[in-house]
Structure formats: C-alpha cells, structure tokens
Amino acid sequence: MTSIADRIFGPPLAGEAGAIVRDAATAPAASLPGILLPVGAERELRLDLFRGLALWLIFIDHLPPNLLTWFTIRNYGFSDATEIFIFISGYTAAFVYGRAMLESGFVVATARILRRVWQIYVAHVFLFTIFLAEISYVATRFENPLYSEEMGIMDFLKQPDVTIVQALLLRFRPVNMDVLPLYIVLMLFLPVILWLMKWRTDVTLALSVALYAITWQYDLYLTAYPNGFWAFNPFAWQLLFVFGAWCALGGASRMSRIISSRITLWICFAYLFAAFCVTLTWYFPQLGHLMPRRVEQWMYPINKTDLDVLRFAHFLALAAITVRFLPKDWPGLKSAWLRPLILCGQHSLEIFCLGVFLAFAGHFLLAEISGGAGMHFIISISGILIMWAMAWVISWYKHVADKGGSRTKSTGGNADMAGGGS
C-alpha cells in the first residue's frame, strides 16, 4: 500500500494552479490560513482547453472505432479522457465553490452546489430519455438472427416500470452513461470536501487516499440495476476529484518545486514510454510475446472501474509534463485555432451531454445508413463541429442574448467555470 501513497504524492501534478496561486500570494487578500485562493484571477484557459479536449475525446471514444479513434489518448497509455474530465471538474469546482464558501459561508455554497447537482441530474435524465427512444426504435426494427442472443439486452423494455424508476435512482445506466452519475455523486459530496479542506487541505487529501485504499482493500462499491455495480466506482474515483480540488486550493503551488525538478520529468517520460509500449501490445497482439509474463500477471487487469493506480499514475505523469511544457501564458492559448476547444471546455456540462447524444445519434446513423470508413469519419467530424457550434451558441446566449438579466450574473457567478451553464 505504501507504494500507492508514494505514487500519489510522488510524481506530482499540476502547477496548473501554481501560477495562479503565486499571484495570490503577492496579493494576500481573501486568503485564510488553510486555503490559498487566487484573487481576481483570470480565467485559466489551460483548464478550459484540456476539458474541451477531454470532451471531444470522450465523444470519439463513444463512437464505434474509426480513424479518429487513433487520435485519442487511451490508445497510447493507460489513462483516458475520463481522468482529465474528472480531475479538471474537481479543480474548477473547488476553485469556484471554494471561493463561494469563503465569501458567503457554508450554507450558501452548499446551496449553490446542490443547484448544480440538480442541473446535472436533469441533464442525465434527459439523456436517458433519448437513449430509451433510440433503443426502443432499434429493438422493434432489428431482428438479425446472428444476434438473437445480444438482442436479449432489450428485455428491460418489457418492464419499463422497474427500469425507469431504477434509472431515476441512477442505478440503471446504459453503456456510455456512467460519467454523469459519477459526477453527480462527487458534486454531492463537494460541500463536505470543501468544508474539510477549509480546515486542513492536506488532511482532506490524506482522507481521500485512505478511502481509495480502503476501497481497494475491502472492495467497496455501489450496486447497479439489474445487477453489477457502477462502472466508475465513486469511492475510488473521488481520489482524482479531491486531488483536483487539492491542487486548486494551493496544493499545486506547494508541489511546483517537485514538478520543475528534472528527476520528476524523467520519471514521467519513462513511465509514459513504458505505458505506451504496453498499449502497443494490445493493438499488435503479434508483439504480445515480448511482454514478460510476470509483468503481465502483476499488471492485468488494469481496472478502470476502481481507477487503477497505473491509470492514476499515468494521468499524473501526463499532467506534470503538460504543466511543464505548456505555460499558463502561452500565447497559443489565445489563438483562433484553439478557440473551439476552449469554448467547448467552458460549457462542459452542455457539451458533454451533447456529446453523449451525438454518440447515440452517430451509432444510429451508422446502423441505418450502413457504415463504411468514410461515413464514420464524416460523423465524427460533424459531431465535433456540432459541439463547437453549440458551444458558440451557448456563449452567445450568455454574453449577448441574456445580457439584460443582470441578476443571473451574480447568482450564477462563475458556475460556468465549474463546468458550464449557470
């Protein structure tokens, strides 16, 4: 178990906040002993950029494999876009609501967080409705005898009473609809996390690590319907979320020395390279015999449900390198080329839901209009363009159409920074 802890504290992350927090130190306004918060900080475009990227990658990963799939990071290492999404969500949520908690107190911050949870919940139910419509349509049209067994998955349509109630309880979730329920649960616990962090940030992170370790030791999980369990175990994935919050609330600045050290850099590169070699053997099974059996038996299966340590470490290494080579004030962040990604990242809840919907729709189109690589490619690209257009429309609403309603500004505050919408 010690090795886990070492890994977590070892290859460090995210001077993401490092830069901001250093600013804060020079302007010591609203900071409490426990928490350092940036004062009047600019929007951290790198967060938006990578969240936007995560959203695009999640969308592509949800489509059937095609040419673009080769551009997603899960093909080159252990971790994938989900890690990025959850980490940045933790980071921004703590950043926004942590300040609310300092300025307006626990009750008000909690109230805002709960409103946010409600929005995510409604979004999830909306997606489920669309999914149900698609499934019902497919189920009635599709009777290929080759797949009569697989079509048994539609049996749940025979008892909608149970299914729909279970879906509302977040226990029944079709494939690809696992991220939002995880997000809902994590956000639900955010007030407690922030409250603890206000007291002692490091202790909170230590508690989170402990919960993670206990989850692995005693196999904690949430059950799902009709059986099985949550595909993303909140007891394990909270680690990434809390770690994001910890970085936002000053942890990152304290790690900045470790991040900038050469040794860390080389460890990260070495680890990423090793992970890359391992993933190569997945896609070219001919290479499989090069992998030592010992290593295979120790390593597999790499558990996504419980956020395998290998995945977490891979994410840390990626993040450390990103933070090092992509400074906060990199001029490219303002370039028009990255604008679509950043826009999508700024409205992540809406764009995430849209992405899930577009993935359904893409599957559906591929099924009805017969696939082909060209069609696949067109669907992926137009999906991304639609996400961009939607993000643009949303921000237009926010800045132009809703300008009159000045009240929303103060209540919604920076909610969009915590994941879109107000």
Added chain:
Amino acid sequence: MKSNSGAILGPILLACLLTAAPARAEDAPSSCEVPAYLLTSESSLPKVAEAVKSGHSLDILVVGSRSSTINTSDGSAYPGRLQATLRDKLPAVPVNVSIELQVKKTAGEVVGGLVKLVEVKKPTLVIWQTGTVDAMRSIDPDDFRAAVGEGIAALQNAGADVVLMNLQYSPRTETMISASPYLDNMRVMAQQREVPLFDRFAIMRQWHDQGDFDLFSTSHGLDLAKRVHDCLGRALAQFVIEAAHLKPAQQN
C-alpha cells in the same frame, strides 16, 4: 501454411457440398481471411494432439449460449461447421462435435454443471463459449473472472483440454452491452491457466472491418448468420489444429 490453403480449400468446398448437401450450392465459403496471429496460441492442447496421434476418436463438446446456434436444424451453426471441417482435415480420426446449450446462463451458473457434463460425455476437448450473458447482465467482472477460472480448472481436472471462446462482435448493441471487461478477463484467465483463447470478437471485427460481412445488417434472413457461422467453424477448426500442433503430415 499459405501454400497449403489451395490444397485445403478444394476438399472444403467439396465437403461443404456433401455435408451441407441439402443446403444450397450458393453457400460457397465467403472470403473470410483471418490473420495468422488470431489463429495461433501460446497454449497447447496436449489431449487433442494425443487423440489424433493415436487415432482415437476426437470428441469435442461445445458448451455455449444462444450465440453458439442459429435457428436452423441442419448443422449450419459453427459447431456443425467445425465438425465438418475437422473431419475433412483429419480423415484418419473420427471427429464428433456435440453441443450443450446453456441458454441465458452466466459463467457462474454454468460452472456447477460442467463437471457432470464432462463425466457423462468424456470429451477430449471442451470449447467453452461464454461471456455474453455476463456482459448483458453486467456481472461483476471479478466474479466473472473467478467463475471462468473455476470452470477451466474443473474441466482440466476432469481430464479435458479446454478452448475458451469469447463474445461475438456485435456493432449494433455496442452502445448497450459493454463487452471489454469480459473480453479482458477472459484473456487474463486464458493466459493464467494456459488455455487457448479463440478470439471470436476480434475475428468477427476483422471481418467486419475488411468488409467481408456487414454485421450492421438489419436483414431478418438467416443467410448472413449461416455464412458467418460457416467461417467461424472453419477458423475454429484451424485454431484447434494449430493449438494442438497437428502437422500437415498427420492431417492426411
């Protein structure tokens, strides 16, 4: 192997015409090439090799769920095609393939009955097709892995060689059934217990990608299913021959 394929193909064509005689002449084998790495395994089948060497009968038992059959009574599902192909390639050995359907049962539910099946039928080789029902019911992958491991051990203790077969590639239901944890765990178990894994999922995906079959097809007819099963049966026969290291010399 390549130079052989022509010589093998002829008899196969003939065998298809003969065994599936009442079927139609247009049932010529589809082109469904499988890359060599999907048909080789590090693990071997010593009992099969011995049975073939000594000329005893080769009794194969397929334990599987619905996807091991199609709704026809003739032998056009893959177990039937496996039998036809093996008889053709191993003319000196009496080959019998029987099938034991365990419809709508998870690996955990099948395991209990496995030993009894083997004791009754005394097969040389058990081809265990599993994972689909578990994936559909999203059984805990750890439980699934344990069940598969237990099943393999039981079969081996009862004196049979084992080949694992994983899920079908089913692009239509990809949004609804999450196959990968079950595929991964079967691969892990096969490796740990040194049992060959017939990667039906990868093979069918390969065919789909190559354009041999349109697995997205909504056709209600049996034609596609028959052609896919024919190809699966032949690939499986090839796989068994390779895994048992049966030299071409022994095949004649």
